[in-house]
Amino acid sequence: MRYRLGVDVGGTFTDVLLIDEDSGTSFRAKTPSTPQDQSVGVLTGIEKVCAAAVTSLDSIEQVLHGTTVATNAILEGKGARVGLVTTAGFRQVLQIARSFVPGGLAGWIIWPKPEPLAPLEHTVEAVERIGADGEVIVPLDEDDIRAKLRKLRDDGIQALAIALINSYVDGRHEERVAAIAAEELPGVPISVSSRVLPELREYERTITTVANGYVQPQVTTYLENLLNKIDKKLYILRSDGGLASAAAAAANPVSLLLSGPAGGVTGAVWAADQAGYTDLLTFDMGGTSTDVALVEKGLPRVGRETRVGDLTVRSASVDVRTVGAGGGSIAHVPELTKALRVGPQSAGAAPGPAAYGAGGLDPTVTDANVVLGYLPTELAGGEISLDRAAARTAVQRVADAMGLPSAEAAAAGIVDIVNENMFGALRLVSVQQGYDPRDFALVAFGGAGPLHANALGKLTGAWPVIIPPSPGVLCAYGDATTSLRDEAARTYIRRFSELSDDELRGIFEDLAESASATVEAEGVARADQTITYQVDIRYHGQGFEITVPAQVKDFDGAGAGLAALGAAFDAEHERLFSFLLKNEHELVSIRAAVSGPRPFVQATTLPEGGTDATDAVRTTTDVYVDGATVSATVYDRAKLRAGNVVTGPAIVTEMDSTTLVLPGHAATVHPSGSLLIRPVGN
């Protein structure tokens, strides 16, 4: 028997999924997360799942893991004390932070400016200068920087970042500073900007390099602890949805900031594929926030930026947009305007929604769902018992502040507003990128996703709405079903007239070789590798690039490759902005991505059961929909069979999630276990 093991560490629970690669049989374990040292909880989970599968750790070959260690270090401000080396004259690059102040016209009055990620007192200047063309203008003063690095050592810095002006063109001074630092600061991890992000724009490159150093010690310690405990081949899911070896992940941890959400998207792709869908909007709603992404032909759109909290870095990630809207989001009514606002404040895990009875008094989205009957108190799976009266009291305060006739009316308002906020995020990844959401299916997961999914389907017109099996542990599924991937990139700013097909083909081949060698070293034979190419292009003079795919066979030496790139760019520009310019095209950067084969994991198949779902009915309950109370049938998901049809209003319950099917809609049970919700009559 061969097993793959997926591990997802969330804020509250660690989910472990063990899959028998041959039969597809899976085993799950859920254990409390251990924030002090996440590896403890992971090991507990692994032991638990092995016991369930009646196997031992020995039979597991690979551990595939999505981690939030890097993310949490940023969000909680608990990363390393980072020292920074800049070019003389640019010590305050993070202090000035491009001079940007968020918010509207008077936004500066109320904006609390975050402190730089590398403190200014630990930032030193190297006397050196390289020009925009790579020429050395001022040679590096080695004695001077050595003395300054010793000062940083005495300051007790825990990581060092080196980011010099124009190093994206020529990194030789950075490499020399790194070599001196290795002598003067033994044991301190060093992040070098020309390796982390060889791209133009000094602030973006510096902050990305510093972020890498900021999370590196924690990530490294965690991975070492885990490797010591499990002694297996360990792979980490990167923000862009690819897998990296533990060593590669530790060397470039800024690429892991969205590892968790990327696992969710990857899991959604896998589950939807089983049900026959590859064009998807993914919708992952948790307690404090919701992540959404767009997947085209089975491939998540990958963006060049990663945002976590206040921090934006230039690092490839699945283009996940996050809104501060979740089950714990608090509803409030500002006195001056009497508007209904939901979030971004959240009741969090403690005290949590009023319905949790843990001291929370503020009305939350979860409380609204309880008041509306969507989360039946008697059916909460035993994990948490819900206090309906407390939820009603909290929501009634909103009704009073707004002058609404009932707690139900206020609750419906809260749910409508939070749905609208999430709809806004889905529009960002679809309509605003030129995609019509009606051409996509909507995959909903996370603890709260299936409860709001049907409503989001109505707003977006994305049908069917797919509720995968075990929507609460989909991230672990994603971890277990993703493939090895590595990417090599190069910034190469040239107008098309300065380029030739031959030159570009040469660069493609160099990049592909570099990434291919890495993947081969991880045990994927060249014959099993898939290579894809992308280039970023703009009109000469524009500030933003559009990414288009490239086919290396087009580069025939006669200009067909460049012509194809230009045409692809124009088509995309027209689609996004509805106009073209006559300006020359300009290449900005080139990437080659090499993937191993997607692991074969046999999907489970539910037994056929016909359309009648009566056998799965548990009871009925009152729900408030469209201004009226109606009776909804409650189903046990574990008892549903392939082909069963659940007609709304209905509630489908399972261990870690609850699905709401609205009146006028029906959910069909797919053999792979997913529920497919569609409007009745279509």
Add this chain to the structure above:
Amino acid sequence: MAQIIQTATEPVTKVDVDPVTLDIIENALRNARYEMDEVLFRTALSPGIREQHDEFPLIGDPDGKMVVGQFGLSIPALLDGYDGTIAEGDVLLTSDPYSCDGAISHANDWLVVMPIYVAGRVVGWASMFGHMSDVGGKTVCSMPTDAHTIFEEGVIIPPFKLYDGGKLNEDALRVILNQVRQPDWNRADLNGIVAACRTASRRIQELCARFGVDTYVSALDALLDRNYQAMKALLGIVFEDGETISFTDYICDDGVGNGPYQLTLSLTRTGEKVLLDFTGSSAQSPGPINYYINENLARMFFGIYMITVADPQILWNDGFYPLVDVKIPDHSFWKPDFPAALNARNHGVGRIFDLFGGLLGQKNPDLLNAAGFSSSPHFMYSGNYADGERAGEWFQLYSIGFGGIPGRPIGDGPDGHSLWPSFVNIPCEYLESYYPLRIETWETVADTGGAGLHRGGNGVDVAYRFLQPGTIAIHDDRWLTYPWGVNGGDPGARGRKWIDRADGGRQILASKVHDVAVAKGDVLHFVTWGGGGWGDPLARDPELVALEVRRGLVTRDGAARYGVVLIGSQVDSDATEELRARLREGRPEKAPVFNMGPPLEEILANCEAETGLPAPRMPA
């Protein structure tokens, strides 16, 4: 007065909009407005828009009242001045402040306005203007610092149909673009602005399809009313009936030797309305600094200051306008007579921040910030490459600098930041790869922020080394009068500019110059001003002062302004206590609310000695 052609003539039915739908529409409008920004940033070519974001979007109701947007333009003013019909598919373009009653305020701003139609009826307006780096005229970037009339400031486009029923007026565009130095920039930026407006139009049409026109338009009324009601309540809370408050600030000079210009703003509440009165401000200038302000813009500015602090999530709009009367004297700095020059109105636009802050802060402590980086100082550099691969090629840069945000009620002012929403600097590496420039320093200057319990942000020193001969132009201010402090805080430092010539000399530059020749190897230092301090500097935590000395944001000498003495890099507590006691003794019991620095006569008398520049003549 424009005549709007609508095939649907029956009036929109006013319906009740439930509060949730209202909030949903509010949210959708906000998203549409940010999407407009996004479309333009991604497609623009000029660094001023694509890198710095010098543009302003707006979505209006059927009457053109702003329902979402920000500072800067007035559709009703434009429509009043447009003599012709407007129908579906039309897109108006103008750059003439005098034909739209100051809906825009100088010829560099190109304003696009288009009606949004649903089923033959105007349901709203989409509009946006952006600063074009060059619109022709006698100087590169079209902002001559010695202009006396608008005719020296480039092509002046009266409101006309850039698109007539969806068809582009190619000839007119060709005539316009023939006047400017970088036509491909103007074409791309204009395309981006039109695309952004069309995006807004699509989003509004989608909203109407989803909720129905009746509900959508009624919701706009309700959103406008929400602002009206909120403002009515606020005015009653903040201002006493019958009391007049007043504040005066200055523009240092007008580019042709006169200054400082006095800018005075007063406010009186009478019943539920307030009057904003600009009487007392200087007469119009013979130079280019006049800020031709539309009454609605004054209302807009007032409104955002009042409401932002009260409900930051509100969709701020024009709904409160009936509560605010505005009086702007004719022939004044704020309402000059045609054809007065207007190009350098950016100082007036910026000083509005300080003017409203100083006025409204007197009654609302949450708004009492010190004086900040209230301008958008411009730096321009242009020429033809003299040698190398690009010999003969034309280059032209227009960029905006930033400085110190003032000390604020909530804390310190950020160093070297922008008071303008979403503006950012142009990266050094971008400048060096597209222009013959090397940036030798880009950092904030210690001690330039005013001392205070909450320190003012430091100004910025950017040192540009020129790698090719060319000419530069500068538009700056606050070189003479001080960015004032409040509640005991000190003023910030003033701005300075000089060139270190490759041949050894140093030349001090006036704050408004153009056509200054620079040679290969010359270095320009453009040092912007700091923000004023907020609150008593002697109350600032000495450990924080010591930390800022270690950070290089305050010098050891500068620490003395906080009464802090250091040994090494640590606080000497005894010496600090002693110094603070001594400093407290020598000052009045209660600090005045505003500290504007020395009296104006003294500033003028010391001008040449302190700044190296002659004092300006008092304006007529």
